[in-house]
Amino acid sequence: MSYIHDMTTLDRLLQIGDLFARDMSRAFAGTGLTPARVHVLWALAHRGPSTQQALARECGVTPRNITALVDALEASGHVRRAPHPDDRRAVLVTLTPTAEETMAQMRRDHEDLDARLLAAVDPDDHAAVERGIAAIADRLAALVAEAEGRGAP
Amino acid sequence: MSYIHDMTTLDRLLQIGDLFARDMSRAFAGTGLTPARVHVLWALAHRGPSTQQALARECGVTPRNITALVDALEASGHVRRAPHPDDRRAVLVTLTPTAEETMAQMRRDHEDLDARLLAAVDPDDHAAVERGIAAIADRLAALVAEAEGRGAP
DNA sequence: TATTGTTATACTCTATAACTATA
DNA sequence: TATAGTTATAGAGTATAACAATA
Numbered sequence: 001m002s003y004i005h006d007m008t009t010l011d012r013l014l015q016i017g018d019l020f021a022r023d024m025s026r027a028f029a030g031t032g033l034t035p036a037r038v039h040v041l042w043a044l045a046h047r048g049p050s051t052q053q054a055l056a057r058e059c060g061v062t063p064r065n066i067t068a069l070v071d072a073l074e075a076s077g078h079v080r081r082a083p084h085p086d087d088r089r090a091v092l093v094t095l096t097p098t099a100e101e102t103m104a105q106m107r108r109d110h111e112d113l114d115a116r117l118l119a120a121v122d123p124d125d126h127a128a129v130e131r132g133i134a135a136i137a138d139r140l141a142a143l144v145a146e147a148e149g150r151g152a153p
Numbered sequence: 154m155s156y157i158h159d160m161t162t163l164d165r166l167l168q169i170g171d172l173f174a175r176d177m178s179r180a181f182a183g184t185g186l187t188p189a190r191v192h193v194l195w196a197l198a199h200r201g202p203s204t205q206q207a208l209a210r211e212c213g214v215t216p217r218n219i220t221a222l223v224d225a226l227e228a229s230g231h232v233r234r235a236p237h238p239d240d241r242r243a244v245l246v247t248l249t250p251t252a253e254e255t256m257a258q259m260r261r262d263h264e265d266l267d268a269r270l271l272a273a274v275d276p277d278d279h280a281a282v283e284r285g286i287a288a289i290a291d292r293l294a295a296l297v298a299e300a301e302g303r304g305a306p
Numbered sequence: 307t308a309t310t311g312t313t314a315t316a317c318t319c320t321a322t323a324a325c326t327a328t329a
Numbered sequence: 330t331a332t333a334g335t336t337a338t339a340g341a342g343t344a345t346a347a348c349a350a351t352a
Contacts, residue, residue, distance in 0.1 A: 009270070016290050017166075023300060036343090051311095052311065087309090120288040129278075129281055129282055140172050217321075242329070
């Protein structure tokens, strides 16, 4: 597929990432949602009502971009901006009931997909595969954090 | 990290994809290369000299975007446009010697990263993990192809 | 002085639609 | 008529920098 020159495990993981991204763009086409906006919704579902600063950190983008993303999500009825009770500079971004339902469905879809993908794995390999993927994710997170620390002090 | 609500295997795979994307943007910052442009370079390294139509199919973007990406890569000295020998409508996009070196280095970096990530996996799990990730990638490719077939006929 | 969110500006990626030159 | 590439246009995501209100 993409970035693929061989079929090493790394190439397979890159392929998986690419397929997720493509499928996500496809799945939300026409709904007003986009990958970046869904990312914000996941952050809100995970953290609860949050300031835009917190969302920016969680999503790994600049506060300026969160302003635009929250603008769009507010226009489409997925989030509300409310005054922060203790800090008049800040706003609390909250999921609307509609978006809560959307996220519940999305979580069910995730569980379904998780089951479908694992069903492709030999049952005897299940435990090893789950351990291995978790180990790879942790190692990669450490390598990226190290690279970012060196590159952008 | 992102899109993560639990730590299912699916969540781990999403996390891995996100980390790859972030690291890629970081790694090429300041070089004039971007993920989309590197995607084109990988396609050329993999296929050899190609028409823009072929690159568009390989990269999964529209021909219009390939025009812009090849423009940028030509300006930065990574590719050349040459007339197609048999079809005067088409051009053949070719890697420059500089880009050939860049891709050779990138391939070595991939091999290194592959080795580093697998080193995080228990040796007894290696074979199962490699089989499992390949099976997941194939299953996901099939599911996405099916979804795209249904959604965009 | 530092933080929160915004406006201003610019670049990249992406898509659709219409056009030119060739097949 | 169909294909390869381009121009035109538009929307989305991202970033930096400067600014207002508040802490």
